[in-house]
Amino acid sequence: MVSLDASPPVLDVRDLRVSYRGRGRVVEAVRGVSLRVDPGEVVALVGESGSGKSTTAHAVLGLLPPGGTVDGGRVHIAGQDVTGWPDRRLRAVRGLRAGLVPQDPTVSLNPVRRVGHQVAEALRAHGLADRRTAAARSVELLDEVGLPDPATRARQYPHELSGGMRQRVLIAIALACRPDLVIADEPTSGLDVTVQKHVLDQFDRLTGERGAAVLFVTHDLGVAADRARRIVVMRHGVIVEDGPAAQVLGTPRHDYTRRLIAAAPSLTSARLRPRAAHATPSPPLVVARDLVKEFRLPAGRRLRAVDGVSFEIARGTTFALVGESGSGKSTTARLVARLTTPGAGTLEFDGQDLGRLRGPAVRRLRARLQLVYQNPYGSLDPRLAVEDVVAEPLTAFGAGSRAERRARVAELLDLVALPAGTARRRPPELSGGQRQRVAIARAVALRPDLLILDEPVSALDVSVQAQILQLLAGLQSDLGLTYLFISHDLAVVRQVSDIVGVMRHGRLVETGTADQVFTAPRHEYTAELLDAIPGRTHR
Amino acid sequence: MGRYLARRLAQAVFVLWAAFTVAFALLYLLPSDPVAIMLDSGGEGTFVDPEQRAELTARYGLDEPVHVQYLTMLADAARGDFGVSISTGAPVRSMIVEALPETLELAGTALVLALVLGAGTALAATYTRRPWLRQLLLALPPLGVSVPTFWTGLLLLQLVSFRWGLLPAMGDDGVRALVLPAITLALPTAAVIAQVLAKSLALTWSEPYIGTARAKGVSRSGILLGHAARNAAIPVLTLVGVTVGNLVAGSVIVETVFSRAGIGRLTQAAVGAQDIPVVQGLVVLAAVIFVVVNLAVDLVYPLVDPRITRARTLAVAS
Numbered sequence: 001m002v003s004l005d006a007s008p009p010v011l012d013v014r015d016l017r018v019s020y021r022g023r024g025r026v027v028e029a030v031r032g033v034s035l036r037v038d039p040g041e042v043v044a045l046v047g048e049s050g051s052g053k054s055t056t057a058h059a060v061l062g063l064l065p066p067g068g069t070v071d072g073g074r075v076h077i078a079g080q081d082v083t084g085w086p087d088r089r090l091r092a093v094r095g096l097r098a099g100l101v102p103q104d105p106t107v108s109l110n111p112v113r114r115v116g117h118q119v120a121e122a123l124r125a126h127g128l129a130d131r132r133t134a135a136a137r138s139v140e141l142l143d144e145v146g147l148p149d150p151a152t153r154a155r156q157y158p159h160e161l162s163g164g165m166r167q168r169v170l171i172a173i174a175l176a177c178r179p180d181l182v183i184a185d186e187p188t189s190g191l192d193v194t195v196q197k198h199v200l201d202q203f204d205r206l207t208g209e210r211g212a213a214v215l216f217v218t219h220d221l222g223v224a225a226d227r228a229r230r231i232v233v234m235r236h237g238v239i240v241e242d243g244p245a246a247q248v249l250g251t252p253r254h255d256y257t258r259r260l261i262a263a264a265p266s267l268t269s270a271r272l273r274p275r276a277a278h279a280t281p282s283p284p285l286v287v288a289r290d291l292v293k294e295f296r297l298p299a300g301r302r303l304r305a306v307d308g309v310s311f312e313i314a315r316g317t318t319f320a321l322v323g324e325s326g327s328g329k330s331t332t333a334r335l336v337a338r339l340t341t342p343g344a345g346t347l348e349f350d351g352q353d354l355g356r357l358r359g360p361a362v363r364r365l366r367a368r369l370q371l372v373y374q375n376p377y378g379s380l381d382p383r384l385a386v387e388d389v390v391a392e393p394l395t396a397f398g399a400g401s402r403a404e405r406r407a408r409v410a411e412l413l414d415l416v417a418l419p420a421g422t423a424r425r426r427p428p429e430l431s432g433g434q435r436q437r438v439a440i441a442r443a444v445a446l447r448p449d450l451l452i453l454d455e456p457v458s459a460l461d462v463s464v465q466a467q468i469l470q471l472l473a474g475l476q477s478d479l480g481l482t483y484l485f486i487s488h489d490l491a492v493v494r495q496v497s498d499i500v501g502v503m504r505h506g507r508l509v510e511t512g513t514a515d516q517v518f519t520a521p522r523h524e525y526t527a528e529l530l531d532a533i534p535g536r537t538h539r
Numbered sequence: 540m541g542r543y544l545a546r547r548l549a550q551a552v553f554v555l556w557a558a559f560t561v562a563f564a565l566l567y568l569l570p571s572d573p574v575a576i577m578l579d580s581g582g583e584g585t586f587v588d589p590e591q592r593a594e595l596t597a598r599y600g601l602d603e604p605v606h607v608q609y610l611t612m613l614a615d616a617a618r619g620d621f622g623v624s625i626s627t628g629a630p631v632r633s634m635i636v637e638a639l640p641e642t643l644e645l646a647g648t649a650l651v652l653a654l655v656l657g658a659g660t661a662l663a664a665t666y667t668r669r670p671w672l673r674q675l676l677l678a679l680p681p682l683g684v685s686v687p688t689f690w691t692g693l694l695l696l697q698l699v700s701f702r703w704g705l706l707p708a709m710g711d712d713g714v715r716a717l718v719l720p721a722i723t724l725a726l727p728t729a730a731v732i733a734q735v736l737a738k739s740l741a742l743t744w745s746e747p748y749i750g751t752a753r754a755k756g757v758s759r760s761g762i763l764l765g766h767a768a769r770n771a772a773i774p775v776l777t778l779v780g781v782t783v784g785n786l787v788a789g790s791v792i793v794e795t796v797f798s799r800a801g802i803g804r805l806t807q808a809a810v811g812a813q814d815i816p817v818v819q820g821l822v823v824l825a826a827v828i829f830v831v832v833n834l835a836v837d838l839v840y841p842l843v844d845p846r847i848t849r850a851r852t853l854a855v856a857s
Contacts, residue, residue: 063753065745087759095756102751110748112769112844122755123766157845173755 008079008215010181011037011060011098016073016204018059029055031237032073035215039179042207042214044228044245046221046260048461052237057183057217057427061098062090067294078180096126098210099174101184101203105167105191109158115169116142116154122176141172146202164195171203178210185217192324192488197532200227219461221264222491222535225249233257264535265465283351285449285482286336291345293331304333306342307506313450313499318476318515320484320493323503324531332503333452333486337371338362350449367397370443374455376435380427386413386438387423393445412441418473433464440471444479454486469496490533494518502526546838550828558826559616559819563609566815574601612819621820626812631820634805639824642801645787645793647718652725653782657732658775665740666763674717677737683730692723692796709798710855720797724789728782735778739771746770773845780829780836788824 018030030052036042038420058064062085072082078097082090091421094100102108109118119141120134124420129137135154142150145168158166174182185201188196204227207214218224224231224245228345231248233241233256252258293306306328314321335339337345338354347354349365357365370393373379379407380389387409389467393406416437427435436456443451452474457465473496475481487493493500493514500517502510502525510523521527574595596602597828599622600611612617621631657680664676700708707716743749744767752762791801802821809817840847 060752063750091756091758093756094754100751100754102747102754104747107747108750108751110766111846113766117750119750119763121757125756125761159846169750175749175757268706357657 002531009036009038009076010078010469011035011215012074012076013056013060014074016056016059016075017069017071018055018064019069020067021069022067029068029237030059031083031348033234033237033239035232036240037181037213037241040211040213041230042204042216042228043230043232044216044218044224045232045234046218046224047234048260050236051234053219053234056234057100057185057215060183060215061094061100062087063094063100092126094176094179095122095179097179098181098183099177099179101167101170101174101182101187103186103189105163105187108170109166109291111158113157114154115156115158115161115396119154119169119172119176119436122173123303126177128177138172138176141176142169145169145172145175146198146208147172152426162195163191164199167191168202171206173201175206175210175212179212181213181215182207183215183217186219187216187225189219190426193323193490193532193534194528196223196534213410221249221260221462223535225535233260259463263463280316282315283314285315285350286319286484287346287348288332288336289314289346289348291332291335291347292343293335293340294343304506306335307491308345309503309508310345310507311499311501311508311511313482313484315449315482316480317498318478318485318496319498320485320487320488320497321503322487322493322500324488324529326505327503328506329486329503330454331487333371333454333484336371336484337451337452338365367393367446368448369450369452370446370448371452371454372436372439372443372456376427376432376439377440377459377461380435382426382428385424385426386418386430389427390436390441390445393442397446399446408445409441412445415444415475416441431464432460433468436460436464436468437471440468440475444475444481447479448481450482450484452484452486455488456485457492458487472496490518490529502529547834551834554830555823555826559613560609560643562567562819562822563612566819567605567608574599596784601700616819616823621823623813624809624817626808626814626817631816634817635802635820635824638800638802638805641799642790642794642803644717644789645724645799645801646790648717648721649724649728649786649789650779650783652721653732654729654779656725656729658736660733661736661740662763664737664784665767666759680730680734680737680835683726684734687725688723688727688792689796691726692720692793694763695719695723696796708734715801716797720793720799723796724786724793727789728785728810731782732775732778736771736775740767742769742773773840773847776836776839776843780833783832784825787828826843 011356013033013035016030016033016035019026020027020029033052033056033314035043035045035056045053045056055064055068059068059070060077060084064070071083076082076083076408077093080093080097082093085093109115116135116138120129120131121139123129123134123137124131128134139150139154142153147153147165147168153161153165153169158169161169171187174184184203188199191199191251200223214228216224216228221231222226228245230243231245233248233254241252241257243246243253249261252261252533288312289429291306291309292304295303295305297303309328309332311319321332323329331340334447335342338347338357341355349369352361354365384392385483387406390412391405392407394400394408399405400408409423410420413420418434418437422430422434422438427438430438440456457468460468469492472483476483483496485493485497497514500510500512500514501508502517503522504525510521510526512522517526518530521530574592600608603611612622615681619632621635623630624634627634635662660676660679664673666671667676689728696719699705706718707713708719709716736759749766752766757765787802790801791807792803793799794801794803795807802824805817806821808814809821
C-alpha cells in the first residue's frame with residue numbers, strides 16, 4: 001500500500017510473530033502480520049476469536065499476557081522503532097504516544113479507586129500534571145467524553161457507574177495524554193446496542209477532533225463498516241484481506257471475508273426460514289396475560305422486572321422478545337419456563353393454567369418445555385461425557401431402556417450435525433458452537449413442544465452463530481417446534497422470528513410481525529434500537 | 540450504622556455468653572474436684588479434715604445444684620467478677636488485669652512485625668522480575684509455618700543472646716527485652732500472611748484493570764502499591780481476625796521460653812494447677828479479644844473495598 005502522506009505512519013508493524021507458551025505447547029497466535037496506520041486514519045482489525053487480532057494489538061504495546069512472547073518482526077510507533085524495548089522503556093510510549101481502550105468496561109477499572117483518580121493517574125504517570133492540576137483536568141476529560149455531572153462522577157467508584165459510563169471513563173483515560181494512536185480492543189462488547197452507538201459516536205468525535213489515528217479491533221463487521229475507513233481481516237494469525245472499507249465489504253477478494261460478511265447478521269436481513277403459515281386453526285401454545293414479577297431490593301424498595309406483559313405464541317412459530325439488559329426479557333422467559341412464579345397475571349401452556357399446576361404436573365410440563373442458555377461453557381457439566389449430557393433428560397424421565405436411550409442419543413447428535421465420535425468426549429474438549437449443539441440436542445431429547453432460547457448465539461462467533469441459527473431453523477421445521485427466542489440482538493431476531501415483542505423497563509412496548517416491527521416501528525424506542533444496529537450504512 | 544453496630548454488639552454478647560457457657564460446662568462437669576485440689580497442697584495422701592472440706596465446698600458454692608452454680612457465676616461474670624483463684628486466693632480479675640499489659644505489648648508488637656514482614660515478602664516476591672528471587676522469597680513462608688515457635692525461640696536465644704550477647708535472654712522490662720519474643724511470636728503469623736497475600740497478589744495481577752494501568756504507562760511499583768495491593772488485601776484482613784487467636788495461643792509458649800510474665804504464663808500456670816476460676820476468666824478474655832478484633836476487621840472492610848457495604852458484611856457473616 002502506498003501512502004501519499006509524507007509524515008510517517010503512527011503505527012507500522014512488519015512481519016510480527018507472536019506465540020503463547022504453556023503446558024509444554026507452543027501456539028503461534030500471530031504469524032507474520034504487517035499492518036500500517038497513518039496519522040488520523042481509522043483502521044478496523046476484524047476477525048473471530050482466536051484470529052490473533054487482540055494479540056496483535058496488545059503485542060504492539062508490549063502488553064501480552066504471561067506466556068506470550070514476540071518471536072519476530074518490527075514495531076514502529078510514531079516513527080520510533082520500539083521493537084524489543086523493555087517494559088521500563090515502553091512505559092514512556094504507553095498512554096503518551098498510544099492509548100488503549102480495553103475490552104470489558106465492567107472489569108477494566110480498579111474497583112477500589114475513585115474514577116477521577118484513575119483518569120488523573122494517566123496524566124501523572126507521564127508528568128503531564130501534578131496532583132492538583134491532574135484532578136481538575138480529569139474532571140474536564142470526563143466532561144469531554146460525555147459523562148453527566150463529571151465532578152460528582154470523578155468522586156465515585158466504578159461500581160457506582162453503568163457499563164456505558166465506565167467505558168467512557170476508559171476512553172477518557174486512553175485520550176488523556178492526547179496520543180497519536182488509540183488502540184480500541186472490542187471497546188463495546190457487552191454493552192447494549194443503543195449504549196454502544198452513543199459511546200462509539202462520542203469516541204469517533206473525540207479522536208476525530210484530536211486527529212488521533214485509531215486501530216479498532218472488533219469481531220463485528222457491522223461496527224467496522226460504520227467506524228473505519230480501512231478494514232483489515234485476520235484469520236488464524238495472518239491477514240487475509242486489507243483494503244478500504246467499501247471495497248472489503250462490497251467486493252471482498254478473499255473467500256473468508258465473503259463468508260464473514262454472509263454470516264454477519266447485522267449486514268444481512270435474509271430470513272432463514274419461510275414464514276410460518278398463519279392460518280393455523282389450533283389455539284396458541286402459550287398465552288400470557290398481564291404478567292407481573294417483582295423483586296425485593298435492599299432498603300425495602302421493589303423492582304418491577306416484568307410489568308403487565310401479555311402475549312400469545314402460536315404453534316410452530318417463533319416469538320422473539322427483544323430488549324436491552326434489565327428490560328425484563330429473561331425474567332419473562334423464566335416465568336414461561338415456570339422457574340419462577342408471577343406475582344400477578346396468568347400463563348397458559350397448551351390450555352393448562354401454569355399457576356395451578358402442582359407437583360407431578362409441573363414435572364410433566366418440564367418434558368414439554370425445554371431451555372437453551374446463552375453460555376454453552378457454563379450450561380454443560382464439564383465432567384460428564386457428551387452422551388451422558390444428552391441422555392440426562394431421558395434418564396430423568398425414565399424414557400426407554402438403556403439401549404434405546406443410547407440409540408436416541410446417537411440420533412440426536414446426528415440431528416444437530418455432530419459427528420458420532422463426539423458422544424464420548426467431554427464439553428471442555430469441544431468448541432463453543434459444538435457445545436451449543438450439545439445443549440440443543442439435550443433440549444430436544446424429550447421431543448418438547450416449546451424451546452425457550454435465552455440468547456442462544458450471543459456467546460458465539462458470527463460464522464458459528466449463523467450455523468447455529470440455521471440449525472435452529474431446520475429443527476423448527478422438522479420437529480414442529482415452537483420457539484420463545486430471547487435476544488438483545490435485533491439483527492439476529494430479524495433472521496429467525498415471526499412475531500417480535502420489544503421490551504423496555506419491564507413493559508412490552510411493541511408487538512408485531514417481524515416485517516412490521518423492522519420496517520415500520522410504531523414505538524420510538526423500537527426505532528432507536530433499530531437505528532443503533534451497527535452496519536446499517538452498508539446494508 | 541447505628542443499627543448495624545447494635546446488631547453486632549448483640550452478636551458479640553451472644554458469642555461471649557456461649558464461650559462462658561461452654562467453658563463452664565467443660566470445666567465444672569468434668570470429673571475434677573476443686574476442693575481436693577485446694578487441699579492437696581501437701582502432696583498425695585495428705586489427711587483431709589472432712590469439716591474443712593465441707594466448709595470450703597460451701598464457701599465456693601459447690602454444694603449448690605449445677606444450674607444455681609451456673610447462674611450465680613454467670614451473674615458474677617457479667618459484672619466482671621470471676622471469683623478468686625483456687626491456688627493463690629487472689630481475685631481472678633486483678634490477676635488478669637495485671638498480666639494483660641505485658642501480653643498486649645508482646646502480641647501487638649508481634650502483629651505489627653508479622654504484617655510488615657509478611658506483606659514485605661509478598662510484595663517483594665510479586666515485584667521482582669527475577670524468577671530465582673521470586674522462588675526464594677516464596678519458599679520462605681512454608682518454612683516459617685513449619686518451624687515450631689519454641690524452636691525458633693530457643694534458636695534466637697542461643698544465637699542472639701548467648702553467643703553474640705546482643706539482646707537480653709529473658710525478663711520483661713524495656714524494649715530490648717521485647718525484641719526476641721516478639722520476633723518469635725511474629726514469624727509463624729508473618730509466614731501465613733505472606734503466603735495468603737502472595738497468592739492474592741498473583742490473582743490480582745491478572746485482573747484486566749492491572750492491564751489498564753499498564754496501558755496508562757504506570758510504573759511497576761505504582762501498579763503494585765496503587766492498584767494490586769489494596770485489591771489483594773481483603774483475604775489478609777480476614778486472616779488477621781483469625782490470627783489474633785494464634786498470637787494469644789503462641790504467647791503461652793513464647794512467655795514460657797523467654798520467662799516473661801503475662802497472660803500466656805498465667806494460662807499455663809492456671810491449667811497446670813487446675814485453677815478453674817482463672818481458666819474460666821481467661822476463656823472469656825480470649826473470647827472478648829476475638830470479638831473485638833473481628834468487629835474491628837469488619838468495620839475496616841468497607842474502607843478497603845468500597846463495594847463492601849456494612850449490611851453485606853453482616854449478611855456474609857450471619
